[in-house]
Amino acid sequence: xxxxxxxxxxxxxxxxxxxxxxxxxxxxxxxxxxxxxxxxxxxxxxxxxxxxxxxxxxxxxxxxxxxxxxxxxxxxxxxxxxxxxxxxxxxxxxxxxxxxxxxxxxxxxxxxxxxxxxxxxxxxxxxxxxxxxxxxxxxxxxxxxxxxxxxxxxxxxxxxxxxxxxxxxxxxxxxxxxxxxxxxxxxxxxxxxxxxxxxxxxxxxxxxxxxxxxxxxxxxxxxxxxxxxxxxxxxxxxxxxxxxxxxxxxxxxxxxxxxxxxxxxxxxxxxxxxxxxxxxxxxxxxxxxxxxxxxxxxxxxxxxxxxxxxxxxxxxxxxxxxxxxxxxxxxxxxxxxxxxxxxxxxxxxxxxxxxxxxxxxxxxxxxxxxxxxxxxxxxxxxxxxxxxxxxxxxxxxxxxxxxxxxxxxxxxxxxxxxxxxxxxxxxxxxxxxxxxxxxxxxxxxxxxxxxxxxxxxxxxxxxxxxxxxxxxxxxxxxxxxxxxxxxxxxxxxxxxxxxxxxxxxxxxxxxxxxxxxxxxxxxxxxxxxxxxxxxxxxxxxxxxxxxxxxxxxxxxxxxxxxxxxxxxxxxxxxxxxxxxxxxxxxxxxxxxxxxxxxxxxxxxxxxxxxxxxxxxxxxxxxxxxxxxxxxxxxxxxxxxxxxxxxxxxxxxxxxxxxxxxxxxxxxxxxxxxxxxxxxxxxxxxxxxxxxxxxxxxxxxxxxxxxxxxxxxxxxxxxxxxxxxxxxxxxxxxxxxxxxxxxxxxxxxxxxxxxxxxxxxxxxxxxxxx
Amino acid sequence: xxxxxxxxxxxxxxxxxxxxxxxxxxxxxxxxxxxxxxxxxxxxxxxxxxxxxxxxxxxxxxxxxxxxxxxxxxxxxxxxxxxxxxxxxxxxxxxxxxxxxxxxxxxxxxxxxxxxxxxxxxxxxxxxxxxxxxxxxx
Numbered sequence: 001x002x003x004x005x006x007x008x009x010x011x012x013x014x015x016x017x018x019x020x021x022x023x024x025x026x027x028x029x030x031x032x033x034x035x036x037x038x039x040x041x042x043x044x045x046x047x048x049x050x051x052x053x054x055x056x057x058x059x060x061x062x063x064x065x066x067x068x069x070x071x072x073x074x075x076x077x078x079x080x081x082x083x084x085x086x087x088x089x090x091x092x093x094x095x096x097x098x099x100x101x102x103x104x105x106x107x108x109x110x111x112x113x114x115x116x117x118x119x120x121x122x123x124x125x126x127x128x129x130x131x132x133x134x135x136x137x138x139x140x141x142x143x144x145x146x147x148x149x150x151x152x153x154x155x156x157x158x159x160x161x162x163x164x165x166x167x168x169x170x171x172x173x174x175x176x177x178x179x180x181x182x183x184x185x186x187x188x189x190x191x192x193x194x195x196x197x198x199x200x201x202x203x204x205x206x207x208x209x210x211x212x213x214x215x216x217x218x219x220x221x222x223x224x225x226x227x228x229x230x231x232x233x234x235x236x237x238x239x240x241x242x243x244x245x246x247x248x249x250x251x252x253x254x255x256x257x258x259x260x261x262x263x264x265x266x267x268x269x270x271x272x273x274x275x276x277x278x279x280x281x282x283x284x285x286x287x288x289x290x291x292x293x294x295x296x297x298x299x300x301x302x303x304x305x306x307x308x309x310x311x312x313x314x315x316x317x318x319x320x321x322x323x324x325x326x327x328x329x330x331x332x333x334x335x336x337x338x339x340x341x342x343x344x345x346x347x348x349x350x351x352x353x354x355x356x357x358x359x360x361x362x363x364x365x366x367x368x369x370x371x372x373x374x375x376x377x378x379x380x381x382x383x384x385x386x387x388x389x390x391x392x393x394x395x396x397x398x399x400x401x402x403x404x405x406x407x408x409x410x411x412x413x414x415x416x417x418x419x420x421x422x423x424x425x426x427x428x429x430x431x432x433x434x435x436x437x438x439x440x441x442x443x444x445x446x447x448x449x450x451x452x453x454x455x456x457x458x459x460x461x462x463x464x465x466x467x468x469x470x471x472x473x474x475x476x477x478x479x480x481x482x483x484x485x486x487x488x489x490x491x492x493x494x495x496x497x498x499x500x501x502x503x504x505x506x507x508x509x510x511x512x513x514x515x516x517x518x519x520x521x522x523x524x525x526x527x528x529x530x531x532x533x534x535x536x537x538x539x540x541x542x543x544x545x546x547x548x549x550x551x552x553x554x555x556x557x558x559x560x561x562x563x564x565x566x567x568x569x570x571x572x573x574x575x576x577x578x579x580x581x582x583x584x585x586x587x588x589x590x591x592x593x594x595x596x597x598x599x600x601x602x603x604x605x606x607x608x609x610x611x612x613x614x615x616x617x618x619x620x621x622x623x624x625x626x627x628x629x630x631x632x633x634x635x636x637x638x639x640x641x642x643x644x645x646x647x648x649x650x651x652x653x654x655x656x657x658x659x660x661x662x663x664x665x666x667x668x669x670x671x672x673x674x675x676x677x678x679x680x681x682x683x684x685x686x687x688x689x690x691x692x693x694x695x696x697x698x699x700x701x702x703x704x705x706x707x708x709x710x711x712x713x714x715x716x717x718x719x720x721x722x723x724x725x726x727x728x729x730x731x732x733x734x735x736x737x738x739x740x741x742x743x744x745x746x747x748x749x750x751x752x753x754x755x756x757x758x759x760x761x762x763x764x765x766x767x768x769x
Numbered sequence: 770x771x772x773x774x775x776x777x778x779x780x781x782x783x784x785x786x787x788x789x790x791x792x793x794x795x796x797x798x799x800x801x802x803x804x805x806x807x808x809x810x811x812x813x814x815x816x817x818x819x820x821x822x823x824x825x826x827x828x829x830x831x832x833x834x835x836x837x838x839x840x841x842x843x844x845x846x847x848x849x850x851x852x853x854x855x856x857x858x859x860x861x862x863x864x865x866x867x868x869x870x871x872x873x874x875x876x877x878x879x880x881x882x883x884x885x886x887x888x889x890x891x892x893x894x895x896x897x898x899x900x901x902x903x904x905x906x907x
Contacts, residue, residue: 350773368784375792380799391796392813400791514831577857597831597852611821703820725831725852 022122184222492747499740
């Protein structure tokens with residue numbers, strides 16, 4: 001009896017029933033709501049329970065479960081082992097399900113208090129229904145004999161160990177980034193559910209007050225999740241730097257942008273009672289974009305173009321996700337149409353000197369970035385008949401557009417923080433900010449001259465960033481004592497400008513150079529003295545890997561730093577090519593970033609890597625051609641004077657019409673698995689030839705290649721020394737990017753406070769400046 | 770208000786058109802080697818490693834050269850300015866980004882399509898463990 005699978009089915013049906021009960025409970029007696037509520041309690045308890053069970057089978061190394069086998073092994077630390085919960089498709093859906101169940105559970109008392117229960121909880125029950133549908137199709141509890149049916153394993157088979165976690169994921173960030181990100185994704189359901197509840201109940205302003213703190217919290221947490229992902233990407237080499245406009249990254253960026261826009265338009269509605277429809281639409285899009293992001297990243301449509309994507313999920317999942325997305329989109333906009341005539345037409349005069357005018361414009365610009373992102377991200381799934389061929393967006397596309405848009409945002413923002421709601425007196429407005437403008441201009445000129453910026457767009461970027469920096473910074477410092485809770489906006493905008501300054505610094509001045517290092521020999525690169533000291537093997541106790549840290553000293557003007565890039569050889573890919581990791585020195589002024597490119601032996605004689613039957617000109621005399629014809633197995637070669645096994649490579653040497661055949665032997669020691677070259681006279685130019693290496697093709701042994709070396713000496717040491725090739729990067733003011741992230745996130749956390757529901761509140765008198 | 774909407778929609782349309790044109794100009798087309806040879810801008814080509822032909826990593830120039838065959842069977846020498854990627858030998862296929870220079874395809878990027886994290890295939894070693902006390906699934 002597979003109780004775990006049965007539980008998923010039960011939870012699916014409970015969710016379905018709860019959904020129906022909540023729908024039915026609308027405008028009826030509380031009894032029905034209470035009954036539905038009991039179901040939701042059960043669902044939450046059940047979800048927590050089954051998630052706990054899932055964690056238990058992982059921590060217990062129960063490898064009879066295909067998921068546990070596929071993503072973990074006994075070598076992982078406890079923390080890494082726990083994080084394998086969401087390493088794969090099924091587990092991450094489970095995490096999402098858990099988070100959403102809990103979100104609904106936490107929000108339930110608020111929904112009850114404001115009489116939104118039927119709609120809000122009905123929606124959460126519907127979400128749970130879809131999620132359990134996914135978990136039925138993509139079960140985390142599939143057994144190994146079911147998943148790997150081709151292997152014909154007996155029922156009850158239990159492998160000794162699991163396959164292990166992909167080394168790219170084996171990182172402490174794996175324990176941090178996904179849970180926070182999923183929490184953020186789940187919380188973004190709140191603006192949607194409360195907006196819809198408000199809409200259906202014809203409450204056009206209340207829902208804003210109720211949803212604001214939740215929207216701020218979700219935007220902050222989600223932003224944190226994205227930022228952590230960015231920092232992880234920076235510390236790894238598999239994700240293209242801190243932001244690569246990768247489809248999966250973009251998919252999370254989209255709902256976040258809309259949430260940011262929503263936070264601003266909510267503020268406008270609170271102050272002016274305008275933008276009612278806008279707020280509904282934006283609230284609906286936050287969650288539907290979360291669903292769109294899920295569709296893009298899990299259905300497999302983008303698996304060819306994204307490094308993040310999960311493997312092909314299968315058609316059923318594809319359709320369930322699409323249905324999920326379309327249902328929520330459909331429900332939201334159907335009700336919007338139905339209630340359209342009831343929405344009060346607030347005659348709002350968005351005066352060109354009012355704060356609300358600029359806030360709205362700024363919001364439009366944020367949404368413009370979202371449009372750019374959605375075009376680029378969705379492009380590969382637009383059928384080729386519309387565009388000609390299948391096209392993918394390049395970072396160039398995104399950068400070309402986001403740069404001018406962000407410049408405009410920063411300019412608008414600079415002014416809007418000093419404007420009043422409704423109307424501002426122009427004279428006094430400029431009077432208040434003259435000093436700041438002058439300071440910003442002076443600082444800009446200084447930076448432009450010092451950094452030698454000549455590009456017009458960059459100059460404008462510097463000025464707009466500094467203007468926003470000075471104006472927001474001024475208010476931040478001014479209000480830090482008097483009104484700390486109002487600092488959010490200034491912190492957030494400050495964060496944005498610091499981030500842009502960091503990006504600008506990298507764009508203008510980040511530089512790199514590829515360097516070949518011999519051990520203990522110092523090389524001067526871009527003003528730094530670089531010395532490769534040696535290598536150290538770490539994590540020796542783990543049997544599934546060989547991890548080497550390459551210790552490199554970097555020195556400049558008396559200061560030294562030690563960076564340790566890594567090559568990791570893992571059982572995950574049969575110890576074939578290594579997984580590289582960068583060595584980084586983070587600092588305020590400039591990051592030093594070393595990418596290990598290649599570690600190899602410098603073979604210091606001419607060589608040929610020969611594929612069977614392919615002719616190669618001899619490097620020592622190109623009038624001759626060498627062809628490797630066949631391999632001779634040990635049995636045919638007689639005794640090996642070195643006590644091992646003789647391997648033979650039959651070669652054919654030709655020049656013009658004359659052809660000569662010979663067999664070149666090498667000694668193979670089965671104990672060390674090493675091949676020893678046996679030098680023989682070639683009879684050409686006094687050179688000897690040796691068969692020194694075999695490049696094995698495991699798929700097709702007869703395609704293996706033989707490597708020959710040529711030397712005039714008797715028994716040369718051709719292996720030479722190890723050489724480390726690195727890419728040395730200097731990233732100036734990288735720290736501004738991280739500082740920017742921190743402040744932006746803080747900007748959303750700071751203003752969170754208890755909602756104040758006042759039906760007849762007059763237009764806000766928040767003209768503080 | 771009406772005028773505001775008209776201006777707004779017009780601006781939005783202009784923005785969209787410009788964005789789409791810009792996208793088209795900067796986009797990477799997904800095509801084959803024959804088409805790539807005709808174009809002067811970078812494209813993406815899906816190809817498979819030709820094992821029979823030599824591949825070589827030049828340490829001094831940090832250049833990796835190999836031969837790829839596209840879906841139409843055309844074989845081209847590919848020159849990539851970077852190290853031999855990890856998992857190169859076991860990749861099912863590659864997507865190379867770049868353009869032709871003469872007879873060679875100069876690639877600025879290689880994306881490898883690895884067997885979907887080994888799904889569907891177990892490690893050989895793990896299959897032979899004799900589980901005498903196989904746990905009964907609950």
